[in-house]
Amino acid sequence: MNHVAKRAVASRATAPTWTGLLVVLAVLTGCTGTGSVFGGSAGPPQDAIQVTPRDGAKNIGPEGRLAVKVPDGERLESVEVTRTEDARRRAVPGRIARDGLSWAPRGSEGRLRLGAEYRVDAVAVDGSGKRTTRRTTFSTLVPAHRFIGRFTPENRSTVGTGMIVSFGFSRPVTNRAAVQRAIRVTAVPPVEVVGHWFGAGRLDFRPAEYWKPGTEVTVEMALRDVEGAPHVYGSQDKKVVFSIGRSQSSLVDAAAHTMEVRRDGELVSTIPITAGAAGKTTTYNGKMVVSEMREVTRMDGRTVGFGGEYDIKDVPHAIRLTDSGTFLHGNYWSDESVFGSENVSHGCVGLEDVRGGGIDTPARRFYDRTLIGDVVEVVNSKDKKVAPDNGLGGWNLDWTRWRAGSALR
Secondary structure, three states: OOHHHHHHHHHHHHOOOHHHHHHHHHHHHOOOOOOOOOOOOOOOOHHHOEEEOOOOOOOEOOOOOOEEEOOOOEEEEEEEEEEEEOOEEEEOOEEEOOOOOEEEEOHHHHOOOOOOEEEEEEEEEEOOOOEEEEEEEEEEOOOOEEEOEEEEOOOOOEEOOOOOEEEEEOOOOOOHHHHHHOEEEEEEOOOOOEEEEOOOOEEEEEOOOOOOOOOEEEEEEEOEOOEEEOOEEEOOEEEEEEEEOOOEEEEEEOOOOEEEEEEOOEEEEEEEOEOEOOOOOOOOEEEEEOOEEEEEEEEEHHHHOOOOOOEEEEEEEEEEOOOOOOEEEEEOOOOHHHOOOOOOEOOOEEEEOOOOOOOOOHHHHHHHOOOOOOEEEEEOOOOOEOOOOOOOOHHHOOHHHHHHOOOOO
């Protein structure tokens, strides 16, 4: 090998490579991430923005809490959180604390929604003005079992002063306090409204006395993701508003065979009636609330325990008073002489009518002047008082016993 070649080899063997130079410089600067060989400083490290639940987490339960934090010396500049559920993306409202160290969702958003995917986009800034961003995602538990509450009355309806807000649940409720707490019933003008449980499947609400005419009642349901029983969660967020109409109440005297109808406390008519016949078909005593009205309906004795004793396919002007089958209805098949003098029905209250429903009969006139929510009270019948959970019969409990049925005592 000549001398020129030897010098070239020596030069290649001893000259530092660019890679080696960068390694040396990195060692000299410490490689802490706060600076670089080219001068200046980096923003806060991305993991300084702490998001709970952690990025990529799945099946987070409703007890989980959403939070964003940064350590002292840094502050949150912006936080945007969205959730996707039912194929729709919604913003999750929240607020950054005054010290800039944390962000939290507002109000009910503090409880994670089940069956949803969340995305968090946060920006933090350090003392030197350098910014960093972080995006995380997580998803919540998809419940295997849900329950709903079927309720009365309907939204935007006008009802009578005896209306009771009633919920029937699709699955038994064992955590009654949580479910009752998630349903709020308020009124204008204000009045105390209390819930009462009838077993595990029904929750009714009413004030101490009948509603005042003109009252506006609001029912707010925040049942979604409320655990009504172990691993069974609600699925409703809904608001219903209804109004109380004029005051009408009717008093049926089974012994006198009459019904007195009052408007705003004043007697407006006395109607001859026929009530339940003596023996096994007497009419319940007590306060009953109109829950359904039909221009015409079929009444079959086999559906209410009377076998084939009757099957009338065109009962006119039928007004339901109990779930067990008590109606106040038009009667065209009995002789007109029984109205006001005899009790011949199978437990219902009958008013004189004609087949097909007349246009000016006692039954038609009463039907046209009745609202769902009106109270019909029966007295002097040789029967027991109607059960408070048979239809909207809650007015048969005094206020002390009604309050005792609340899960929020």
